Amino acid sequence: MSKQFLVPASSQRKNGNSAALCREFTRGAEESGHHVETIFLRDKKIGYCLACYHCKNSGGVCAIKDDMADILDKMNDADVIVMASPVYFYAIDARMKPLIDRTVAQWLTIKNKEFYHIMTAAENSDTVMDCTLECFRGFAKCLKGSVERGVIYGKGVYEAGAVQSMPVMKEAYAMGRRA
Incomplete structure (x- = not known):
């Protein structure tokens, strides 16, 4: 059964390591017959939440007029959300x-989603991504019916493209194929 995937990717570099892992995951998912849309956040205008709660009184419409309204629609439509971020200072x-x-x-309408998390970091320690993963998991936990399906750790990669020769690239592709 074909699924709709949304990949919000926050890689700052077009050829960065988390972007490379997203491409491999996406390639695997598409080869399995799924539709995947990747949104590179560096190309979008997304303002900070003002905590004004205009959205609460306006049917979920935010007071800020930027690219987020379109992204929220895509998040609601997606069956699977793949959150991808490089690790900056353990977050x-x-x-x-x-x-x-x-x-x-x-947040009350974005429900019953499958989640995958992709993270990359310059450090190679086993704990370097703990806080980042907890941020992703905390977000998903707030969404009713969310289920984590997989995590990809790209450790020990700093220079853009360093991940290309690592086994985690095959892992990302295989996880996308199984999704």
Whole structure:
């Protein structure tokens, strides 16, 4: 059965390591017959949540007029959401956090989603991505019916493209194929 995938990717670099893992995951999912749309957050205008709660009184419509309304529609339509971020100081990067915060406008309607998480970091330690993963898991936990299906760790990659020769590329492709 074909699924609709949405991949919000916060890689700052077009040829960065988390972007490369997203491409491999996507390739695998598409070869399995799924429709995948990747949104590179660096190409979108997403303002910070103002905590004004305009959305609460306007049917989930945010007071900020930017690219987030379209992204929220895509999140609602998706069966699977693949969150991807490089690790900056043990956390998600600065482009991913506003996306997560702005889902407050429709967090009650973004439900029953399968989640995959893709992370990359320069460090190679086993704990370097713990906080990042907890950010992703905390977000998914707030959405009714969410289920985590997989996590991809690209450790020890700093230079753009460093991940290309690592086994995690095959892992990302295989996970996409199984999704």
